[in-house]
Amino acid sequence: MNWWKRPVSETQITNGGRLWLYVLAWLVMLFLLAPTVIVIPMSFSESQYLEFPPRVWSLRWYEHYLESPEWIQATFTSLKAGLLTMLVATPIGVMAAYGLFVSKLRAASLIFLILVTPIMVPVILVAIGVFYVYVQVSLVNTLPGLVLAHSILAIPLVVIVVSSALKSYDMNQEMAARSLGASRLRAFMVITLPQIRFSVITAALLSFLTSFDEVIVAMFVSGGENSTLTRNMFNALRDQIDPTIAAISTIMIVVSTSLLVLAQLFGKSDKAE
Amino acid sequence: MSEAVLKNFAAGSAQQPNRAELKRDASRERLVLFGLCSPALLLVLVIMVLPVGWLFWLSFLGDDGSFTLEHYQRMVESKSYARIFRNTFEVSLLTTGICILAGYPLAYFLSQLPRRMANLCLITVLLPFWTSLLVRTYAWLVLLQRKGLINEWAMDIGLWDEPVKLVHNLTGTLIGMVHIMLPFLILPVYGSMRAINRDYLKAAANLGASPTQAFWQVFLPLSLPGLFAGALIVFVLCLGFFVTPAVLGGGKVVMVSMRIATNIELFFNWGAASALGVVLLLMTLAILGAATKLLRFDQLLGGGHGS
Numbered sequence: 001m002n003w004w005k006r007p008v009s010e011t012q013i014t015n016g017g018r019l020w021l022y023v024l025a026w027l028v029m030l031f032l033l034a035p036t037v038i039v040i041p042m043s044f045s046e047s048q049y050l051e052f053p054p055r056v057w058s059l060r061w062y063e064h065y066l067e068s069p070e071w072i073q074a075t076f077t078s079l080k081a082g083l084l085t086m087l088v089a090t091p092i093g094v095m096a097a098y099g100l101f102v103s104k105l106r107a108a109s110l111i112f113l114i115l116v117t118p119i120m121v122p123v124i125l126v127a128i129g130v131f132y133v134y135v136q137v138s139l140v141n142t143l144p145g146l147v148l149a150h151s152i153l154a155i156p157l158v159v160i161v162v163s164s165a166l167k168s169y170d171m172n173q174e175m176a177a178r179s180l181g182a183s184r185l186r187a188f189m190v191i192t193l194p195q196i197r198f199s200v201i202t203a204a205l206l207s208f209l210t211s212f213d214e215v216i217v218a219m220f221v222s223g224g225e226n227s228t229l230t231r232n233m234f235n236a237l238r239d240q241i242d243p244t245i246a247a248i249s250t251i252m253i254v255v256s257t258s259l260l261v262l263a264q265l266f267g268k269s270d271k272a273e
Numbered sequence: 274m275s276e277a278v279l280k281n282f283a284a285g286s287a288q289q290p291n292r293a294e295l296k297r298d299a300s301r302e303r304l305v306l307f308g309l310c311s312p313a314l315l316l317v318l319v320i321m322v323l324p325v326g327w328l329f330w331l332s333f334l335g336d337d338g339s340f341t342l343e344h345y346q347r348m349v350e351s352k353s354y355a356r357i358f359r360n361t362f363e364v365s366l367l368t369t370g371i372c373i374l375a376g377y378p379l380a381y382f383l384s385q386l387p388r389r390m391a392n393l394c395l396i397t398v399l400l401p402f403w404t405s406l407l408v409r410t411y412a413w414l415v416l417l418q419r420k421g422l423i424n425e426w427a428m429d430i431g432l433w434d435e436p437v438k439l440v441h442n443l444t445g446t447l448i449g450m451v452h453i454m455l456p457f458l459i460l461p462v463y464g465s466m467r468a469i470n471r472d473y474l475k476a477a478a479n480l481g482a483s484p485t486q487a488f489w490q491v492f493l494p495l496s497l498p499g500l501f502a503g504a505l506i507v508f509v510l511c512l513g514f515f516v517t518p519a520v521l522g523g524g525k526v527v528m529v530s531m532r533i534a535t536n537i538e539l540f541f542n543w544g545a546a547s548a549l550g551v552v553l554l555l556m557t558l559a560i561l562g563a564a565t566k567l568l569r570f571d572q573l574l575g576g577g578h579g580s
Contacts, residue, residue, distance in 0.1 A: 013484035025382035035412030099309030122513025129324030
């Protein structure tokens with residue numbers, strides 16, 4: 001039987017009968033992948049107009065980026081903000097997820113709802129609200145202010161990821177440890193945490209990325225020497241198409257792709273256990 | 274304490290002589306566990322709920338600081354505001370619709386593949402999902418511009434003769450937004466499709482249903498919860514979208530969130546911006562609230578994490 005007439009799936013439809021599905025699916029996958037994949041070679045183009053494929057290859061736009069103090073400073077601000085956000089949001093979020101999971105509090109679902117509101121409220125509203133408050137307490141354009149604001153955007157993700165990991169965790173193991181004399185903290189650290197560590201790592205990576213990629217809040221509450229990379233990129237995009245941004249984009253794609261690979265690796269081992 | 278003990282004793286709970294202590298232990302435990310939640314709760318309350326509440330208050334204040342409804346009144350009366358809201362809903366509905374049309378078939382295709390193959394193909398969904406939204410928007414700006422790749426290729430193949438305006442208008446905005454929203458639709462839909470018991474389809478085929486009938490009458494209804502959750506997430510995110518329409522819309526597509534930003538950045542009009550923000554928030558919450566009536570809340574959130 002040739003491929004065309006071979007019945008596939010439980011409905012016995014033939015490959016030929018749903019050829020359109022294959023074509024459409026591949027087109028959508030191409031659509032999803034194309035912009036990120038095409039922008040990478042473009043960034044190595046010599047031309048101002050970002051040719052694809054580049055006629056003359058060069059590192060011109062990377063040099064331009066590395067030689068610009070503003071871009072470098074912005075990069076460091078973004079990295080610092082991302083790391084600090086990760087360090088603030090992850091432990092706080094894990095604590096909250098654990099507290100909510102273990103306690104059979106009547107208010108637990110309400111608290112959960114409050115903790116995830118930051119991803120439901122339109123970001124622009126969070127941004128101007130935070131901006132308004134920061135002006136009063138002079139936290140505008142400071143790193144701590146930025147980190148606090150990014151942390152509340154990251155906490156919901158941490159709480160959701162860690163909560164779902166805890167759901168498939170057998171709490172009796174911790175009970176056993178405690179009945180053998182371990183304190184709650186020790187039982188958590190020695191028994192529970194190692195078993196949910198992959199989700200915790202995923203949550204941490206997500207927090208970093210949330211801050212690193214965030215534009216709108218940064219636009220309002222970061223500035224001057226604490227201006228983030230995305231804020232500068234957004235402002236540059238409004239004016240004209242600066243090829244330097246292609247180089248920066250490529251760097252950011254490399255960063256997020258390596259984080260994705262890390263997360264996939266850890267995620268895999270989480271399921272394997 | 275002795276009173277409690279006596280009371281217990283009097284109640285004849287000889288099986289539970291330490292009931293009072295147990296109870297106290299339990300409540301202390303609850304306090305500790307609540308304490309674990311409190312840093313997160315405090316942060317979210319202080320950094321988000323309080324400021325947004327403040328905005329709510331500001332939206333009712335006039336320039337002289339007295340109570341007024343003028344900001345809301347302007348929204349009802351002014352034609353430009355009506356256009357912005359219509360714009361926002363149009364763009365959100367179109368984006369959601371296109372995402373369903375493009376995302377559902379892909380999710381279906383993926384759900385039919387063997388796991389290993391599907392995971393490989395899922396990378397095409399996850400990679401953009403993890404890539405910065407701004408980077409993707411920029412990439413589309415480069416691809417769609419007048420002398421961009423799409424125009425050049427299309428002219429080479431002969432699809433059109435002269436450069437077509439693909440960006441700084443509704444077309445560009447929709448292309449960019451669909452690209453950013455697709456993973457939010459595909460992941461929950463794919464998850465719910467994987468959970469469908471394939472024996473139902475075999476049964477349908479066995480009972481004489483054609484492939485098309487089996488799909489429409491058995492598979493589609495079973496995948497609807499995932500589709501509904503995905504579409505809802507996409508729609509709600511679109512309502513508050515800012516970056517992509519601001520860059521790819523070129524000022525021709527004005528969404529509510531963009532008007533809020535210009536009200537602050539250019540006019541320092543906190544009252545007007547807050548009022549718009551409050552309306553945007555209420556719309557979002559109303560849609561989410563209506564949806565949770567139909568669907569359980571954790572299902573919505575869990576939907577994003579696949580099977």
